[in-house]
Amino acid sequence: MSVALRSRRRDELVSAAARLFSERGYHGTSMQDLGDALGLLRGSLYAHIGSKQDLLFDVVDQGARRFLQRGEHAVHQVAPSPQRLRDFLVGHAEVAIEQLDAGRVFLNEWRYLDDSLQEDIKTKRDAYEEMVRGILRDGVAAGELRADLDISLAARLVLSCGNWIYSWYRLDGEMSPSAVGEAFANMIIGGLHQEEAV
Amino acid sequence: MSVALRSRRRDELVSAAARLFSERGYHGTSMQDLGDALGLLRGSLYAHIGSKQDLLFDVVDQGARRFLQRGEHAVHQVAPSPQRLRDFLVGHAEVAIEQLDAGRVFLNEWRYLDDSLQEDIKTKRDAYEEMVRGILRDGVAAGELRADLDISLAARLVLSCGNWIYSWYRLDGEMSPSAVGEAFANMIIGGLHQEEAV
DNA sequence: ATTCTACAAACAAACAGTTGTTTGGAACAG
DNA sequence: CTGTTCCAAACAACTGTTTGTTTGTAGAAT
Numbered sequence: 493m494s495v496a497l498r499s500r501r502r503d504e505l506v507s508a509a510a511r512l513f514s515e516r517g518y519h520g521t522s523m524q525d526l527g528d529a530l531g532l533l534r535g536s537l538y539a540h541i542g543s544k545q546d547l548l549f550d551v552v553d554q555g556a557r558r559f560l561q562r563g564e565h566a567v568h569q570v571a572p573s574p575q576r577l578r579d580f581l582v583g584h585a586e587v588a589i590e591q592l593d594a595g596r597v598f599l600n601e602w603r604y605l606d607d608s609l610q611e612d613i614k615t616k617r618d619a620y621e622e623m624v625r626g627i628l629r630d631g632v633a634a635g636e637l638r639a640d641l642d643i644s645l646a647a648r649l650v651l652s653c654g655n656w657i658y659s660w661y662r663l664d665g666e667m668s669p670s671a672v673g674e675a676f677a678n679m680i681i682g683g684l685h686q687e688e689a690v
Numbered sequence: 691m692s693v694a695l696r697s698r699r700r701d702e703l704v705s706a707a708a709r710l711f712s713e714r715g716y717h718g719t720s721m722q723d724l725g726d727a728l729g730l731l732r733g734s735l736y737a738h739i740g741s742k743q744d745l746l747f748d749v750v751d752q753g754a755r756r757f758l759q760r761g762e763h764a765v766h767q768v769a770p771s772p773q774r775l776r777d778f779l780v781g782h783a784e785v786a787i788e789q790l791d792a793g794r795v796f797l798n799e800w801r802y803l804d805d806s807l808q809e810d811i812k813t814k815r816d817a818y819e820e821m822v823r824g825i826l827r828d829g830v831a832a833g834e835l836r837a838d839l840d841i842s843l844a845a846r847l848v849l850s851c852g853n854w855i856y857s858w859y860r861l862d863g864e865m866s867p868s869a870v871g872e873a874f875a876n877m878i879i880g881g882l883h884q885e886e887a888v
Numbered sequence: 889a890t891t892c893t894a895c896a897a898a899c900a901a902a903c904a905g906t907t908g909t910t911t912g913g914a915a916c917a918g
Numbered sequence: 919c920t921g922t923t924c925c926a927a928a929c930a931a932c933t934g935t936t937t938g939t940t941t942g943t944a945g946a947a948t
Contacts, residue, residue, distance in 0.1 A: 501897080519717035520802065523934060535935075536898050544934065574883060600798060604718065628882075637882050645873050646882060652854035653847050660846060675843050683881025684826075684835050684844055685772060699923080721908060733909075734924050742908065891948065899940075906933060917922075 502540040504530060506554070507593075509547045514593040518548055518601045548601060549609045555591060555598030556616040562587045563623045573631030574681050577650070580627060581680075582673035584654040589661060589669040596658050624650050650680060700738045702728060704752070705791075707745045712791040716746055716799045746799060747807045753789060753796030754814040760785045761821045771829025772879050775848070778825060779878075780871030782852040787859060787867040794856050822848050848878060 508529040512521040523534040523544060530537075541547055566580035588595050602613050624647040631637035653676050661672070706727040710719040721742060725732040739745055764778035786793050800811050822845040829835035851874050859870070 499896095517715060517717055517802070519715055522932075524932080532897090533899060534933095535900080535937090538935065539897055604715070631882075635884055638880075638884050641877075641882060642873060645870075646877060648854065648858060649851050649874060649877055652851040655857075656846065656850035656853060659853075672843075675840060676847060679839075679844060679847055679881075680878070681881055681883050682836075683877075683879055683883070684775075684829075684839060685879050685881075686833055686836050697922090720906075722906080730923095731925060732907095733911090733926080733928095736909070737923055889948100891946100893944100893946075895942105895944085897941080897943100901937085901939105903936070904933100907931075908929100910929075911927085912925105914925075915923085918920090
């Protein structure tokens with residue numbers, strides 16, 4: 493009990509956990525591994541956290557919060573729907589790549605959270621998806637996007653390519669995060685097909 | 691040693707592994723769990739397999755092979771590029787949903803394979819991605835797809851929405867697998883934006 | 889300045905249980 | 919009678935967590 497909620501050591505622990513959970517998975521990472529990463533015995537870690545689950549939640553929640561924060565910025569912009577969608581995807585790509593580890597854990601390991609903690613994260617994830625649906629609905633209403641659009645499915649298309657970034661993006665690559673977001677937005681909005689006439 | 695490569699029991703074991711690895715992850719599933727699922731002691735499983743890694747490889751490889759098989763069918767069709775892309779996505783969605791467990795393991799747990807086994811899977815995954823790039827290149831050459839397309843990135847867009855199906859598709863949902871594939875193909879090819887004139 | 893107090897941080901050791909795997913022998917099949 | 923299939927038991931190592939105790943270091947009291 494009575495665990496320090498914030499301290500230098502705890503922050504080190506959380507970011508070591510982000511790295512290791514991302515590389516080896518939650519169940520593939522032992523308290524031993526985490527202790528080794530900080531140069532401590534595994535028992536000593538319990539001076540800073542309540543349990544291994546706590547650590548997982550901290551990492552996942554950190555990932556979720558950053559996406560939400562950046563998403564709100566794009567949503568609350570005053571601009572045409574396609575422009576806000578573009579901005580949303582750029583922001584998503586930037587956040588995803590600036591926190592590759594926490595983001596990967598957010599996407600892959602959240603399901604290993606205990607039920608109550610999992611609910612918290614699901615709520616945040618739903619809110620994030622709702623942002624995209626909102627943008628799309630506005631676009632249809634304004635006549636900027638196809639009228640026959642299946643909003644949920646289109647939102648999934650947008651989020652899919654954003655979330656899949658983790659599995660292929662390499663930091664030594666030639667594309668910047670925002671360029672990736674821009675490119676995806678252009679393809680999604682404009683389509684891959686050759687337009688007949690302009 | 692001298693492990694039966696094929697038998698009824700082994701098949702049962704592999705599909706139990708697919709289900710459990712998919713639900714709890716590779717490291718989150720113990721040999722105990724697998725034994726319980728078949729009504730055997732965990733030690734008894736070693737009459738049918740060499741190691742836990744063997745099981746993981748079998749599940750992942752099974753997932754990979756089915757995607758490749760179905761993908762080839764779409765690629766070798768004689769039809770315009772957009773039509774082949776549509777067929778590829780429909781096939782992908784069908785395979786993904788008909789083998790939800792193995793597919794999830796193929797996508798999420800392959801990284802826990804030992805190096806040499808991992809190479810095998812990477813090769814198959816690359817071949818699958820190359821199918822999509824091939825279709826896209828043909829489409830650009832034939833003037834059916836935009837000339838300025840970034841082939842690799844467009845392929846990633848296609849594969850992203852295909853692979854992300856696992857995280858949202860529910861079997862009790864109202865959309866059939868092929869309808870999902872069709873819908874994604876339409877959005878990707880045509881774009882979300884409202885076309886000015888037709 | 890020197891003592892006393894308070895506290896966080898870490899160790900060392902143990903907890904009870906689980907991990908993947910191997911072995912020797914039994915039951916049962918063709 | 920030869921294999922296959924399984925159990926029973928053990929293997930050493932590792933799991934997450936708790937305990938009692940030591941250490942370093944602040945601030946307050948002397």
